[in-house]
Amino acid sequence: MHTFLDASLLGSIAASRDGCPIELGSPTQRTVFAVLATHANRVVSRDELVNAVWGAHASPTAVNSVYTYVARLRKLLEPDRPRSAEAEVLHSDRLGYTLRVSPGAVDAQRFSAALAEARLLRAQNATESAVAKLEAGLALWRGTPYTGAIGAFVEAERVRLSEARLSATDDYAEMLLELNSPERLVGELVSLVAHYPMRERLNYLLMRCYVELGQHADAIGAYHTLRRRLAEEQGIEPGAKLRELYEQVLHSDQLRIRPRATRAATAPAPPAGRVPTDRGHRAPAAAQLLRPAAGFTGRATELRELTERAVAAADSGEPSLLLITGGPGVGKTALATQLAHLLAPRYPDGQLQIDLRAFSDAGAPRTSASVLREVAAALGAAPPARGADPEAAYRSMLSGRRLLIVLDDAASAEQVRALLPGTPCLVIVTSRYGLAGLIARDGARRTVLQGLDEADAVQLFGRMTGQEFVAQHRAVVQRLATACEGLPLALRLAATRILITPFPDAAVGQFDVGSLIDSLDLPVDPEASLTAAYDRSYARLPVEAAHVYRSLGRHFAPESTLLQATALSGYEVRECRRQLDVLADAGLLTEVAPGIFRMHALVHAHARLRAARRSASGRDAVHAQEYVSRFRPCLPILPADKEDDGPLDADPITGWCHTSG
Numbered sequence: 001m002h003t004f005l006d007a008s009l010l011g012s013i014a015a016s017r018d019g020c021p022i023e024l025g026s027p028t029q030r031t032v033f034a035v036l037a038t039h040a041n042r043v044v045s046r047d048e049l050v051n052a053v054w055g056a057h058a059s060p061t062a063v064n065s066v067y068t069y070v071a072r073l074r075k076l077l078e079p080d081r082p083r084s085a086e087a088e089v090l091h092s093d094r095l096g097y098t099l100r101v102s103p104g105a106v107d108a109q110r111f112s113a114a115l116a117e118a119r120l121l122r123a124q125n126a127t128e129s130a131v132a133k134l135e136a137g138l139a140l141w142r143g144t145p146y147t148g149a150i151g152a153f154v155e156a157e158r159v160r161l162s163e164a165r166l167s168a169t170d171d172y173a174e175m176l177l178e179l180n181s182p183e184r185l186v187g188e189l190v191s192l193v194a195h196y197p198m199r200e201r202l203n204y205l206l207m208r209c210y211v212e213l214g215q216h217a218d219a220i221g222a223y224h225t226l227r228r229r230l231a232e233e234q235g236i237e238p239g240a241k242l243r244e245l246y247e248q249v250l251h252s253d254q255l256r257i258r259p260r261a262t263r264a265a266t267a268p269a270p271p272a273g274r275v276p277t278d279r280g281h282r283a284p285a286a287a288q289l290l291r292p293a294a295g296f297t298g299r300a301t302e303l304r305e306l307t308e309r310a311v312a313a314a315d316s317g318e319p320s321l322l323l324i325t326g327g328p329g330v331g332k333t334a335l336a337t338q339l340a341h342l343l344a345p346r347y348p349d350g351q352l353q354i355d356l357r358a359f360s361d362a363g364a365p366r367t368s369a370s371v372l373r374e375v376a377a378a379l380g381a382a383p384p385a386r387g388a389d390p391e392a393a394y395r396s397m398l399s400g401r402r403l404l405i406v407l408d409d410a411a412s413a414e415q416v417r418a419l420l421p422g423t424p425c426l427v428i429v430t431s432r433y434g435l436a437g438l439i440a441r442d443g444a445r446r447t448v449l450q451g452l453d454e455a456d457a458v459q460l461f462g463r464m465t466g467q468e469f470v471a472q473h474r475a476v477v478q479r480l481a482t483a484c485e486g487l488p489l490a491l492r493l494a495a496t497r498i499l500i501t502p503f504p505d506a507a508v509g510q511f512d513v514g515s516l517i518d519s520l521d522l523p524v525d526p527e528a529s530l531t532a533a534y535d536r537s538y539a540r541l542p543v544e545a546a547h548v549y550r551s552l553g554r555h556f557a558p559e560s561t562l563l564q565a566t567a568l569s570g571y572e573v574r575e576c577r578r579q580l581d582v583l584a585d586a587g588l589l590t591e592v593a594p595g596i597f598r599m600h601a602l603v604h605a606h607a608r609l610r611a612a613r614r615s616a617s618g619r620d621a622v623h624a625q626e627y628v629s630r631f632r633p634c635l636p637i638l639p640a641d642k643e644d645d646g647p648l649d650a651d652p653i654t655g656w657c658h659t660s661g
Helices: 027-038 046-057 062-077 107-123 127-138 152-178 186-195 200-212 216-233 240-250 300-315 332-346 368-379 390-398 413-417 436-442 454-465 467-472 474-483 488-499 504-512 530-539 543-553 562-569 573-585 601-613 619-631
Strands: 005-008 014-017 020-022 090-093 096-099 320-325 350-355 404-408 426-431 445-448 525-529 559-561 590-593 596-598
Touching: 005 107, 027 046, 027 062, 027 096, 027 152, 046 062, 046 096, 046 152, 062 090, 107 127, 107 152, 127 152, 152 186, 152 200, 186 200, 186 300, 186 332, 200 216, 200 240, 216 240, 216 332, 300 320, 300 332, 300 426, 300 445, 320 332, 320 436, 332 350, 332 404, 332 426, 350 368, 368 390, 413 426, 413 436, 436 445, 454 467, 454 474, 454 488, 467 474, 474 488, 474 504, 488 504, 488 525, 488 530, 525 530, 530 601, 543 562, 543 573, 543 601, 559 562, 562 573, 562 596, 573 590, 573 596
Parallel strands: 320 426, 320 445, 350 404, 404 426
Antiparallel strands: 005 014, 014 020, 090 096, 559 596, 590 596
């Protein structure tokens, strides 16, 4: 065989000829190629191809289509073959078609072979060789198998291969534990459990890793997380094997853990800034992570992606900077804290969580010098000498340590940049601002949080009020989740209002009338409200951006075009666009399409309240009247001269206000 063909099925369908990529054409044509590659070097009948590509409902002319697609594939696979010569790669005879390739040319077949060889080696007690085989097989995966192909055959193969991959991962994890290497494994298992939270074998192996590392609290937490999910979603308890391990962790004297391997080495000098300890003892690691949010719900995709980024950076020995942004109340701190607890086992020198106070009522944002003093105290190190560069002292203090650092509520890229260590630590930053400078200069990977989807929003509500309450009032709860647009803080406040009343069944009706944002305040805690959260963001806006914010509050709906915002604000288009970008960076609106901006419904309600409180004689009123004269025929507007306590016609649930004129 003179043409060397490689076929890739463990990801996007792809092929290469003598190392050169081949464009395989349409999805149907790719599917024909995928079926032939799956059964490489054996005959695939025409009826098999028809059934695999078109299924039971194939038209009578489907066989003719097979001829067409095969002919096109031949031209692609062997473009230099003379018309009269026999096909070398895609052979045909009266029985069907055969894709002829070299052994191991199809990645899915190589994966299956690696899996079989690894299991044979394991049966022969050659565990290290089996681990190497599995690592090589798992490294072949590039994403979702058969991406770009269609049909029932593809779906079935996708499920089969994905299950085989999970099974291989389970085997790989078990063997690494047999080799006493849980530290190599725990991060990957955390990511897999986040992606497959109901898979008991993965949860069991993660608990085993925690036990082997001596992290019994994490093992207990993992068990309770799984138990709650199984009870809520399937109404069952964890299996006997998991329950037995859990009981052993609770009674740690029953645990039979192999002694950890020790490494004989000369103890290095302690890094700069670290307080030396007595011989044979280690300074206790800082453990400052906040308590995970009660009833944390959803965010599986975000947790998986963030975990994969952190683990990939750690495995390559590089520092990792993860940035989580979004508007007020979207759950940035809760996600960062959840992620930090999941990844904590990979950072044995400690975990720090520092509030940078960008939007705190406690005062101005934190300075690097004050943070440095806090970190020094947490790590048991001496503060920097007077006159020393605090940022250099900070980096020296962290040198040689593997730390996880959460910088919560950041005010600016400069504030964060001063606190980035020079060693391969993991830094997780949360902020209402976009902090694009951290992406451009410091290599941050940003995740922008939106509200929960309806299913997760209803589930969060139910975890606070009880699933029975949700079942009794499902229609209203679903409407409330939609009106809150999945905002976790809003849902928690609404659920709390119901929990603290002696008449919860009657209290749920309060969300059916009036402005929703007014119902999301707790009477005993003025700071526990959406209004307070939005007020803090509003107070830190530049004057021009605050004016545009109020101007958008005069629009009848949360979505506005650049033209409408320009008319409402009275600014020139370029200036208005600049201020809209400021609001977007502050997490108060999103550009959903070119020149089209949307506020969260509750943010818009706050902007409307701010607009209503503005003096009718001010600049806002003049430009609002200009807007009315230009757009009133088609768009109802909140009048600029509406008094603070004037009557507003409000839609149920959302509280969006309209005038009657």
